[in-house]
Amino acid sequence: MPLITAARAYLVDLEVETVRTDALQTFVKQETLFVEIDTDDGLTGTGYSYTIGTGGRATLSMLRDHLIPLLPGLDAASTETVWRTLFLHTKATTVGVITALALAAVDTAIWDLKSRREGLPLWQVAGGHRPEVPLYDTEGGWLQLSVDELVRGAAASRDAGWRGVKVKIGKPDPHEDLERLVAVRSVIGPGMDLMVDANQSLTSADAIRRAHILEPVDLFWIEEPLPAEDVAGHERLAAATPTPIAVGESIYSVGQFREYLQRGAAGIVQVDVARIGGITPWLKVAHLAEAFNVEVCPHFLMELHVSLTAAVPNGRYVEHIPQLRAITTNRIEIRDGVAVAPTAPGLGIEWDPDAVDDRRVA
Structure with a gap:
């Protein structure tokens, strides 16, 4: 079984592509949470989550303080076990948006790993x-x-x-x-x-x-x-x-x-x-x-x-x-x-590391 050896989380501010206004708010920016997970079989999975302008740093704190430390040693192939382990650890703050956003950043990285390991696209x-x-x-x-x-x-x-x-x-x-x-x-x-x-x-x-x-x-x-x-x-x-x-x-x-x-x-x-x-x-x-x-x-x-x-x-x-x-x-x-639907193994999203790093804020 592929064991998680390391994980890290960071925050990127992403500008909006166009002005977007609805009945209650204007879309100011996308605070994008990234999680990268390494496994002992040499793979790295990248997951992400987002908020529309607020809550990004709170979600990053949830990740860094409470979820990321739990990951090393877990079986990356057991998607349900990883998700459930993190969910139960944060039971005091569920159901809630900050916890959900943090869980999503980890879970999408786990599925990225799963798809890459199986050599199949996510769909x-x-x-x-x-x-x-x-x-x-x-x-x-x-x-x-x-x-x-x-x-x-x-x-x-x-x-x-x-x-x-x-x-x-x-x-x-x-x-x-x-x-x-x-x-x-x-x-x-x-x-x-x-x-x-x-x-x-x-x-x-x-x-x-x-x-x-x-x-x-x-x-x-x-x-x-x-x-x-x-x-x-x-x-x-x-x-x-x-x-x-x-x-x-x-x-x-x-x-x-x-x-x-x-x-x-x-x-x-x-x-x-x-x-x-x-x-x-x-x-x-x-x-x-x-x-x-x-x-x-x-x-x-x-x-x-x-x-x-x-x-x-x-x-x-x-x-x-x-x-x-x-x-x-x-x-x-x-x-x-x-x-x-993308045909490449993984989530099907090809990140630009330089562009991501340029927008990293935490």
Whole structure:
């Protein structure tokens, strides 16, 4: 068995590729946590996690003070054992975002090692359902964009052959949201999926009202309409509208997803590798969703999620938000509106060590 001999963690500040504003915040920077793990069979696995502007140093402290010291001597091939050992050691701070982000940085490194050792790409090691998945675009739909800018972005996505576009909502007047969406729908036509994202900005009553106001544009889903802890509110909303409700980017445990699914409060699962605590629990959420006949369309991290979405039979979409191009030497392959899973062993992300080092802050 390959034993872990050493591990290290560090923090990189990554600039945003474009201005991104939603109903509650502006994406200022990506604080990116890296973990590197060495094993006695001569391999090194690299994993990562992220926060949007805050919490990076707190997560790094969790890694350095509590998780990294536990790794030497563990069997790197036993993904479940490694994850469970770290999870139980941090039980006092779970379920919580800082712990989940720290666990994810380690767990993705373990899966990188696993894939490299087996000589297979991640999408095959994690399930191997199919080598490619459809893309939808978020980059052309941010809240600060004008109607004309939204229309240009939607037209570009249509011309590129992508299967859907997502637009941020949360304007003070819901009819302004509708006006923006009508303009986008008129450009993409009925053949493309149109999604919206409220980023947890609405009240329960407002969400129900807006869902009805927006019905004429035939939405594929309404994403994060309410605060993630309001499961009952999502349940009421799901019962009040035929539009599927999408949740997941702000949920940090398998058990929380189970509650949403059992109560019929989620029609689309958007589990995020970093926020759920790694690939190990991500796959459990995906299979749980499959048991409820619900599709998975993960949040962000397209460079990693393309492989995981391809791995499972209920993976429906990959979200297009490029964010790693400044520190990687490869790009996600896009062909005829679909994202192609990397074929190289490991996570499929080729890091640029010099670019990473230039942005290292801790």
